[in-house]
Amino acid sequence: MLRYKLFFVLLVCCIAQHSLAQELFVYSEPASNMPKKSVGVRMTNWLMEESASNRQDYHLIPELMWGANKHLMLHTEAFLSNKDGAFSFEGAGVYLKYRFFSTDKVHRHFRMAAFARATTNNAPIHQEEIATYGHNTGYQFGIVATQLLHKTALSLTTYYEQASDNGKGNDYPATLNKNDISYIASVGHLILPKQYNNYKQTNVNLMVELLGQLQPGNGKQFMDVAPSLQFIFNSQTRIDIGYRHELYSNMLRNAPNGFLLRVEHLLYNLI
Amino acid sequence: MKKIIIAIALLVLTMPAMAQIKSATLTASGLTCSMCSKAIYKALSAVKSVKEITVDIDKSSYTILFKEGENIVLDDIKNAVTGAGFSVASMQVVAAIDKQEIADDSHVNIGGSTFHFVHVNKQLLQGDATLTILDKNYLPKAEYNKYHKYTKMKCYETGYMNSCCPKDKKLENRIYHVTL
Numbered sequence: 001m002l003r004y005k006l007f008f009v010l011l012v013c014c015i016a017q018h019s020l021a022q023e024l025f026v027y028s029e030p031a032s033n034m035p036k037k038s039v040g041v042r043m044t045n046w047l048m049e050e051s052a053s054n055r056q057d058y059h060l061i062p063e064l065m066w067g068a069n070k071h072l073m074l075h076t077e078a079f080l081s082n083k084d085g086a087f088s089f090e091g092a093g094v095y096l097k098y099r100f101f102s103t104d105k106v107h108r109h110f111r112m113a114a115f116a117r118a119t120t121n122n123a124p125i126h127q128e129e130i131a132t133y134g135h136n137t138g139y140q141f142g143i144v145a146t147q148l149l150h151k152t153a154l155s156l157t158t159y160y161e162q163a164s165d166n167g168k169g170n171d172y173p174a175t176l177n178k179n180d181i182s183y184i185a186s187v188g189h190l191i192l193p194k195q196y197n198n199y200k201q202t203n204v205n206l207m208v209e210l211l212g213q214l215q216p217g218n219g220k221q222f223m224d225v226a227p228s229l230q231f232i233f234n235s236q237t238r239i240d241i242g243y244r245h246e247l248y249s250n251m252l253r254n255a256p257n258g259f260l261l262r263v264e265h266l267l268y269n270l271i
Numbered sequence: 272m273k274k275i276i277i278a279i280a281l282l283v284l285t286m287p288a289m290a291q292i293k294s295a296t297l298t299a300s301g302l303t304c305s306m307c308s309k310a311i312y313k314a315l316s317a318v319k320s321v322k323e324i325t326v327d328i329d330k331s332s333y334t335i336l337f338k339e340g341e342n343i344v345l346d347d348i349k350n351a352v353t354g355a356g357f358s359v360a361s362m363q364v365v366a367a368i369d370k371q372e373i374a375d376d377s378h379v380n381i382g383g384s385t386f387h388f389v390h391v392n393k394q395l396l397q398g399d400a401t402l403t404i405l406d407k408n409y410l411p412k413a414e415y416n417k418y419h420k421y422t423k424m425k426c427y428e429t430g431y432m433n434s435c436c437p438k439d440k441k442l443e444n445r446i447y448h449v450t451l
Contacts, residue, residue, distance in 0.1 A: 024306070035310040036354035070354050104301030104358035105411070106331060151303045190304070196328035199309050235309035266306070268313035 023146050023153035026228040026240040026260065027209045028184040030155055031111035031146040033099050034067035039270045048258030057083040057255050059134055066271065071099050079134050084124055091137065091167070093119030109148045116141040122167035128220060128251040129213065130163045130180045138163040157184040177217040185210045203232035211244070215251070222249035224256060238264045290368045292343045292382040293399070299331045299352050300360035307357065314351035320344070342383060345447055349408060360411065362404045368396045376422050378446065387448045390421040402449035406430050418450065
């Protein structure tokens with residue numbers, strides 16, 4: 001564990017020193033919200049390698065996002081996958097984020113937001129890891145703090161998560177722990193452009209995120225690292241490519257390692 | 272004929288000084304990325320009185336040209352920036368002014384907006400004048416506090432005339448505090 005913590009601290013220091021970065025993180029949300037009246041359409045694809053076989057699980061998570069006002073944004077999301085046979089609809093969720101603290105300076109900010117997610121899922125439960133985003137029925141709530149330093153962005157997210165019985169008779173196994181504390185540390189780095197001239201320039205961001213979960217009931221935990229590359233076209237369309245890799249785990253996880261491909265498009269002044 | 276000339280002369284002399292807010296330049300804070308900058312650009316573009324915007328993305332600076340003859344509400348510009356999720360770090364307004372006398376700590380109507388001049392010498396404004404807005408949320412707090420010592424008037428804090436009650440916070444009572 002100490003080895004991984006040291007690795008992460010060094011990684012963050014290295015990136016922060018050279019960096020030009022963004023906060024549109026791939027495996028977490030920043031404390032900032034979408035612009036008021038804007039609508040975002042997001043399609044997230046996961047291709048995860050099952051631990052117990054050579055099988056690849058494919059997940060599709062379409063999301064519709066809305067900036068209600070400068071403080072509040074809302075996501076609605078659907079969960080589809082082929083992890084239990086045929087590709088099918090497994091559940092849906094809502095996510096709310098409220099920005100409650102903000103200090104802005106030119107090219108800098110520090111912001112904090114509270115968020116909550118409630119989801120349903122019909123899939124069979126066959127892992128100890130709790131993931132209300134895509135696997136479990138349940139809820140999560142937490143806070144996120146994001147610091148933008150010129151073009152460097154650092155973010156810390158932590159949330160409490162509680163799972164319950166999945167639908168279609170897939171009850172939560174009584175032997176498993178039902179709740180956890182999750183945390184994410186994120187850092188972003190803008191590679192291109194070196195200087196902004198217009199909105200048509202393609203932005204390239206490099207992100208590294210550390211994702212962890214601790215289940216206080218049984219002391220089990222895991223920690224993953226997730227590097228990702230992000231392209232932003234026309235300052236409006238974003239493509240994320242990421243790979244999530246387990247660094248440490250003492251809990252049963254079905255498919256912890258795998259790729260992410262996300263496409264997101266933002267429509268301004270819509271509603 | 273003599274009467275007509277006198278009547279025209281009287282009309283001209285009694286007309287208020289003609290003035291028009293032509294443009295505004297603002298620096299936004301809290302952002303770096305072009306996607307964030309574009310969000311502000313799109314929000315500003317949706318303001319009815321805005322004709323054209325020139326952006327310097329690197330400096331987070333926006334120069335806004337207003338439509339002629341349009342009712343310009345400067346708070347709409349500030350609200351567009353905050354609605355996009357960011358803040359105004361500074362804002363200057365350029366007004367075309369035809370002979371307008373101004374004095375320190377006093378109010379003047381320019382182009383349909385009431386301006387309260389702070390920390391200025393008594394003078395006659397003629398031609399294009401650049402006014403820096405000093406109101407809350409138009410500049411950093413330290414700058415706002417710096418200019419507070421130059422006026423004792425309550426409107427500097429509220430931004431409104433007679434603002435004892437919420438109902439007085441009407442558009443026609445709005446006062447923008449400015450300096451040259």
